[in-house]
Amino acid sequence: MASERITLEAGGREISLSSPGREVWPEAGITKRDLAEYLIAVAEPFLAHNGDRPVSLERFPASVDGDSFFSKNPPKGAPDYVESVPVTYNSGRRHRQLVLTEPAAIVWAAQMNTVVFHPWASLASDTDRPVELRIDLDPQPGNDFADVVYAAHGMREVLAEAGLELWVKTSGNRGIHAFCPIDPEWEFLDVRHAVIAAGRELERRMPERVTTNWWKEERGDRIFVDYNQANRDRTMAGAYSPRPLPQATVSTPVTWDELDGLDPHAFTIRTVTERLRDVGDPxxxxxxxPGRIETLLQWWQRDLDDGLGELPFPPDFPKMPGEPPRVQPSRAKK
Incomplete structure (x- = not known):
């Protein structure tokens, strides 16, 4: 028997949606149709922050309680309004990656069972040079959201001293994603070094509350400044992207004034559209x-001169110049 189908309108196009009643978030009772209609409702700010750039789709064929996989390349049969751009990965391999440019393309992604959208920090017009400096403030066991908020305020002060304006959004879970718009004049490795410099400066000011230690065994209960999210082809959930958590939370931009006392789990597929109507897009x-990262790169060089070198890269990266051994300290040979 053929699956049930409905037709939705998005940006002047009609999109066929199969299995609209399937519960993507069973605990919240949110269906595939609910997801598609949410994406149509938030399409304008969603595309403003995630469109016109390479994007990876995190797809859940059954529900968020089941298995998932990532799609980067355009699948066969993708409609012509779903665009792509060639990108170079860390291995040196070059391949085309999806680019979303209009509301219909977002709904097509929902039809393909996408839940989380992971955009690159660079645009399709120049995939090698980021337009955003991204910092993932990652809580550790023992932290609550207020701890992350405290670190975010500290990072705002650090980056303001470097001439950058910091914007924040909830991760959709317990963390905070902090972004600075920057001129696209530096490659990913330079931007990564700028993030490390900012993280080290914050760590100096909050040594009991913040860490740049890559190895979990060394972090304790300090907020981790995840500098590796600034790498090429390392992404986090985009603004207004749903997350695969039971409540159907959404990674939501917020103002600094509302950050203190915020409940990040209050932003869901069911609440964010009303929020946009009431307060707009923060x-x-x-x-x-856009700002510039020269000051942060000067801090990076200062730290190099003081003996602070490169930090570990993710395990799937090729060995990088100056990188320390990729072995957790407790297992390293003495």
Whole structure:
């Protein structure tokens, strides 16, 4: 028997949606149709922050309680309004990656069972040079959201001293994603070094509360400044992207004024559209005043001169110049 289908309108196109009643978030009772209609409702700010750039799709064929996989390359049969761009990965391999440019393409992704959208920090027009400096403030066991908020305020002060404006959004879980718009004049490795410099400066100011230690056994209960999210082809959930958590939370841009006392789990597929109607998009104008990272790179060089070198890369990366051994300290040979 053929599966049930409905037709939705998105940006002037009609999109066929199969199995609209399938519960993608069973605990919350949120269906595939609910997801598609949410994406249509938030399409304008969603595309402003995630569109026109390479994107990876995290797809859940059954529900968020089941298995998932990532799609980067355009699948066979993708409609012509789903675009792509060639990108170079860390291995040196070059391949085309999906690019979303209009509401219909987002709904097509929902039809393909996408839940989480992972955009690159660079645009399709120049995939090698990021337009965003991204910092993932990652809580550890023993932290609550207030701890992450405290670190975010500290990072805002650090980056302001470096001439950068920091914008924040919830991760959709317990963390905070902090972004700075930047001029696309530096490659990913330079931006990564800028993030490390900012993280080290914050760590100096909050040594009991913040760490740049890559190895979990060395972090304790300190907020981890995940500098590796600034690498090429390392992504985090985009603004207004749903997350595969039971409540159907959404990674949601917020203002600094509302950050203190915020409940990040209150932003869900069911609440974010009303929030947009009531308060608008806190990240409107995000890209209008891009900053520069020269000061952070000066801090990076200062730290190099003081004996602080490169930090570990993710395990799937090739060995990088100056990188320390990729073995957790407790297992390293003495």
């Amino acid at each position: 990240w409107a104008g995000f890209a209008e005043r």
